[in-house]
Amino acid sequence: MLLEYFQMVDRIEAIDPAADTIRTVCNVPMQSPVFMGHFPGFPRLPGALMIETMAQTGGWLVLARLKFVKMPFLTRVESAKLRRFVEPGEILNGEATLVHDGSGFAVIEAVISSGGQKVASAEIRYVVGPFPNDTIRGAMLFKAREIGFPADCLPEVRPPEDRPPEDRPHAE
Amino acid sequence: MASTFDQVADIIADTCDIDRDKITPESHAINDLGIDSLDFLDIAFAIDKAFGIKMPLEQWTQEVNDGKVSTEEYFVLGNLCRHIDLLREAKAA
Numbered sequence: 655m656l657l658e659y660f661q662m663v664d665r666i667e668a669i670d671p672a673a674d675t676i677r678t679v680c681n682v683p684m685q686s687p688v689f690m691g692h693f694p695g696f697p698r699l700p701g702a703l704m705i706e707t708m709a710q711t712g713g714w715l716v717l718a719r720l721k722f723v724k725m726p727f728l729t730r731v732e733s734a735k736l737r738r739f740v741e742p743g744e745i746l747n748g749e750a751t752l753v754h755d756g757s758g759f760a761v762i763e764a765v766i767s768s769g770g771q772k773v774a775s776a777e778i779r780y781v782v783g784p785f786p787n788d789t790i791r792g793a794m795l796f797k798a799r800e801i802g803f804p805a806d807c808l809p810e811v812r813p814p815e816d817r818p819p820e821d822r823p824h825a826e
Numbered sequence: 827m828a829s830t831f832d833q834v835a836d837i838i839a840d841t842c843d844i845d846r847d848k849i850t851p852e853s854h855a856i857n858d859l860g861i862d863s864l865d866f867l868d869i870a871f872a873i874d875k876a877f878g879i880k881m882p883l884e885q886w887t888q889e890v891n892d893g894k895v896s897t898e899e900y901f902v903l904g905n906l907c908r909h910i911d912l913l914r915e916a917k918a919a
Contacts, residue, residue, distance in 0.1 A: 729864055756874055757883040759867045781867060 655680055655707075657688045662707040663748065666802045669718050674752035676715040678801075680707050680766070682744045689742060699740035704766060704774045705731055711748035712762035712778045714798070718807035719752070722795060726760055726780035734776035744768050750778075758782055830877075830907040837872045838903075841865065851904035856897065879913040 655662050667677040682699055689697035709728050716726040740746065750764040760782055765775045785791040798808060828836075831851055838855070839846040842865050855861045861869065874880055886900045899905055 729867065754871060754874060755880070756867070756871055757880060757885070758887075759871065759883075761871060779867070779871070781864075 655683055657683065657686045657703060660706065661797070662703065662710045663714060663801055666714065666798075666804070667747075669715065669804055669807055671719070671807070674715070674719070674755075676711060676718070676748075676750050678711045678714065678748035678750075680711075680746040680748055682740060682742055682746060684742045686742075697742050699742075699744075701736045701774075704736055704740060705734055705776060707746060707748060707766055708750070708764035708774060708776050709778050709780075711766070712750035712752075712760075712764050713780065714801075714803075715750050715752060715762060716760045716780060716782065717794070717798070718803065719755070720782070721807065721809045722785075722791065722798070723809070724782050725785050725791075725794065726782050728778065729759070729781050730779040732777035732779070734774070736774045738773055740768065740773055746773070753777070830910055831903065833876055834873060834903060834907055834910065837876065838869055841868050841872055849903065851902075851907070853903050854898065855901045855903065855906070857901075873910065877910055877914055879910065879917060881910070881913065 655664060662680050663678045664681050665679040667679055669676045688700065688703070692698060692700050709731070713726045713728075745768065747767045748764065749767070750762045752760065753763050754761040758781060760780045762778050762780075763775070764778055766773055785794075795808070835846060835849040838844060838849055838859065838861070842859070842861055844859055849859065853859055855866065855869075870881055870883055889895050890897055890900070900909065
């Protein structure tokens with residue numbers, strides 16, 4: 655996790671397109687400025703970031719299903735349960751399942767566990783729409799590859815010769 | 827068995843905390859009932875689940891934006907229910 659950058663997922667463990675499920679690994683850092691305030695002398699992962707971890711786990715699943723044609727934006731958190739504190743250094747396992755693939759929206763159920771025990775759960779809803787710009791899309795694709803997105807969940811990369819002339823790399 | 831309209835009206839009343847008596851087949855979801863886009867997604871989720879369909883909201887929105895139909899076509903509840911019934915029939919076929 656890079657808490658200060660709101661990047662909660664370190665690795666994609668598995669994506670099962672047929673079952674519409676995803677598993678992630680999210681390593682809570684030993685140190686972070688976030689812990690200095692939350693709380694002094696009692697560092698704990700904020701509940702809001704446990705929800706964000708679930709939202710991002712589900713969000714990556716939505717991106718995988720859409721192959722990065724559109725992106726999910728968090729709109730609603732239902733029935734969130736934060737069962738216990740999470741301490742620095744814990745390894746969280748995220749799981750999300752697509753509950754409903756709506757037109758322009760998606761609903762997932764997510765759980766995060768530590769040491770085999772459930773520490774939080776929620777139903778997460780997203781509106782699904784176009785990427786605001788190429789910068790964010792490019793950054794998310796880069797991150798996806800960095801955290802181990804399966805190749806078949808990424809958009810196809812057409813070889814240069816198949817691209818329109820304006821999209822082909824130019825010789826130096 | 828409750829009619830499509832009764833089920834949809836109950837969903838709207840429950841989801842958006844609107845007085846059930848104010849919801850009629852002639853009600854416009856946005857103009858009369860004050861439902862915003864976020865609430866409408868919640869309603870859409872509930873309707874999709876209740877009827878086992880997937881309302882093509884993006885397609886409907888595009889038709890309205892392109893001027894092919896007015897908002898009444900999909901957001902007046904009587905019309906919405908007619909489209910829901912068509913989706914159910916298509917799924918059953």
